[in-house]
Amino acid sequence: MEMKNLKRLRATLVIGTVSILGTTAGWAKDAKVAYIPCGQVNDGSWSQAGYDGVKAAKDALAKSGTNITVDYSENLSPSQAEVAARDYATKGYQTVVLHCGTFANAAYNAGKDFPNTNFLIVVAPKSVGNVWTYIPAMQDISFVAGYLASKMSKSGAVGVVASYNFSNITWQAEGFRLGARYGNPKIKTYSNYINSFDDAGKAKEAAQAEIDSGADVIYSATDQASRGIYAAAETNGNLAIASYSDQSKLSPKTVLASALANIPLLVEEMVSNSVSGKLVADKVYSVGMAGGIGDLAMNPELSKTIPPEVAKDVQTLMAAIKSGQIKVPAISEPGQSEKYDLSELKAK
Amino acid sequence: MTFSSFLELSFWIPLLAAGVRVATPLLFASLGEAVSERAGVINVGLEGMMALGAIVGFLVAYWTGLSWAGLLAAAAAGLAASLIFGFLTIFRGADQVVTGIVMNILLLGLASFAYASIFSSAHVVAQLTAIPIFRVPWLSDLPIIGRPFFAQSPIVYVVYLLIPVFWLLLEHSQWGLSVRAAGENPEAVDSAGINIWYLRLQAVAICGAMAGLAGAILAVIQIGAYVDGMISGRGFIALAIVVFGGWRPWRVAAAALLFGVVDAFQLRLQVSGVPIPSPFLIGMPYILTIVVVAFVAGRAGYPAAINKAYPLRHFSRKARKLLPADSAAVHPLPQENS
Known part of the structure; x- marks a missing residue:
């Protein structure tokens, strides 16, 4: 049979x-x-x-x-x-x-x-x-987001909450941390992986763990779970940066900007x-x-809080990455961005 | 954050506070499940009932603007779902585990279908305003335990009250004695003239209402939004916590808190940048649960009559009088001495 x-x-x-x-x-x-x-x-x-x-x-x-x-x-x-x-x-x-x-x-x-x-x-x-x-390759735009976060951080620490420690998601998280260091070499950067795209409760606690350690700008490298990150940022009066799509409407008082993927x-x-x-x-x-993948959408309600010189520096940085003057590496191991030599970013 | 900060209170106090937050929805689900299992009905459908509670609670809170209305509606929805589950398993004798799995598939699908059809336009931002924490006067000023336990969302204080209530109900009341007997030796309950079906249905209804509340706490209180898949296995964790807690309310509460603290701890370990791979850290609370359940459940054991239907033909004459007349007609009493 x-x-x-x-x-x-x-x-x-x-x-x-x-x-x-x-x-x-x-x-x-x-x-x-x-x-x-x-x-x-x-x-x-x-x-x-x-x-x-x-x-x-x-x-x-x-x-x-x-x-x-x-x-x-x-x-x-x-x-x-x-x-x-x-x-x-x-x-x-x-x-x-x-x-x-x-x-x-x-x-x-x-x-x-x-x-x-x-x-x-x-x-x-x-x-x-x-x-x-x-x-x-979202690490390009998350690098820019990290740079912006470091300039907006008052506490000297920023964090990222990511879904899975996997391929381009880790690149994105480490890109953010590297960008933050590029903006302020003394900044502390944290990352958390929650192994889920939609566990908003865990994302909230992960963001809270970073906030408890002093972070005041949190980047979301998850999907729908990002709602939890915004909830934590709202509770503590902190900022968040969204990814993939413009999410400023989801939390107008916390989402400073969104890193777009242009899928x-x-x-x-x-x-x-x-x-x-x-x-x-x-x-x-x-x-x-x-190649046109990666852009930053500003939250109109919060963009006025960004100092003009920072906004200008962000534009300059984006142009430098687009033209290849700055090459953002794809770092696939959490924490390696902390050891990365910042002088390597500039293309020779 | 460095390793030395693990030794400081500024690390442990927020950790405990996070543990309490993580444990709260789990504890609602686990307390209800403990009652149901004690009565001899294992409700594997917790996950689905939590998802139903999350969507119903969110929708009602969103439409009315009242969080408590959302919570009440979620409890009612969970209760309704558990009555269907109870009818199938208790009255019709369907296998509890299989029925529970079917309930999960059905309710998880229903929740995401309901959300997708109501908010099909991506332009609608459906969310609730956050509920501020409430500091209990005096208690929140206590050293060490004050902030973690008494500067929380008001729902946390409700669960503090529910633990002794469930303990009294289950272990020190006439009703609780019958429930426990229904799970260990249903014949004894039956011959005492108590209708075992209705008794079990009451226990299952409590379980369903608590599961609905647990889901709504996540959506309405903790996040302020409904996210598809937000229950993320918490229903199954709650099942394990019941075993871990040996079906006793105080121990179940301790087990839920331990799970919450370990989960909060692994998130902080990740922040500290310890050179342990994140998948292992993420798995920590689950590994702990498996180890403890394997260790504790081996000794404790489930209630003896769990997943055993009590068929109508076993009913004593005394208990049968409590049934509606028609069901006695459908299942005639076997003639004695024949």
Whole structure:
């Protein structure tokens, strides 16, 4: 019985592969793109940002004469995502976007079996064959946020509350700490990891632990859990800096600024390049401010509290990072930013 | 912060205060669960009931502008959910663990669906104003314990009162004696003419109301917002705390406080920059819970009749008279001497 099922499965796979070969001839003009995010395409956050990018790519490609159709699958577990990715590849989709950090294995596994489909996976270790990873290198903009935090801190200590000690999240947290040191070499910097994107209660206590140690500006490198960080900052009359999206409305009296990720732009470029065959083999697309990823949105209610010379220095710093004069390193171990030689930042 | 600061009061006082804050929602859930388990019903659906309490409490507090109305509504919602759970497990004899898991899946999904459909527009900023802490006169000036225990949100003082109330109710009242007997030897309760179903349902209802409150404390009091997934396993931690506390209110309270303090401690260790990998530090309170539960539960043991339904055919004549007439008709009494 099991053997029979296996044979049937293999037969399906063979038919699937044949059908892809049948459709690849026409993909340059009329491609199908599938989008598989962590959550829902209207979540107002991560999953929606990626979807906006896919739609922008569709519009941009339409102008150059390539029509793509876009389909999506929402709220999948990593194993379900792999099934969906394989399903789309079987149906002849040219590009499958896996916009969720936990889908890396799904992308690599499906990539091996469907060489004619491009798989794009957000924040993964490597690009290999027909699988490309794209990473918002948030350490550039969090470095700027750290610089601003150090200038706004009265206590001489700032902190970051991060979700997972993982890849670009750690880069972001350490980038903030390094930026704070760049602004004030004597500043104390703290970090906390809470192992969750949405445990607001733990985020609040993590921020409180840093505030108890003297920090008065807290950077949020989490997702929805940031509400807890703002609650702690409100209780203690401190400042916070948000990440990924403009969150000044969530806590107008504490969120000084928001470090934006420009996820739609990153996804748009990845999809456009994938459909038009411009992706470079084995290249990891880790894109920072030089590539347009990372911007600072000021809270209009609090921006007047920023001294004009500080605001000017922040602009100068952003220009220096964009032009490559200052290179922010990707530090992947918590605390290593404390030992980093600040003179190494300036490009030689 | 350096290692030497671990020896100073300025480290320990905020740590204890944080421990009390972390423990408060856990303790609400655990006290209720202790009563339910003592009656022979393990409610694995705590996590889901907490999520329901969080969303209902938040919505009602947001719409009315009254935190206490949110808390009351959350208790009512938790109670309603527990009545469904109680009906299935006690009256219909469904497996308690399986039913609890189903309740978790159902209620967690319901909570996030409700939030998403009510606040589908991302432009709405739904949040509540923070509730200020209340310093208890005189007590908050006590050395060392004053600030951690008596300069807290008012809900913390409610839980201080609930610990002795649950202790008296469970261990020193007629009702508590019946409840404990229902969990150890339901036949004895039954032959005393007490309706075991209604007794267990009362215990489960208390558990549900407390779980609803626990979720609302997180959303309404501690954060002032509802965040999808904000319960983050606290319902399961509360289950472990009940075992850890040996089903006794005072020990359950101590266990919850210990968990809270260890969790607050690991966050401060991370701040201190100790060269211990953060995943290990984050895991500390959970590792502690597993170790202690394995150690303590081995000796204490669950109530004997836990997850054992008491079928209607076992009912004594005396207890059966307390049932509605129709259920006696559906399940006719077996003829004696036949």
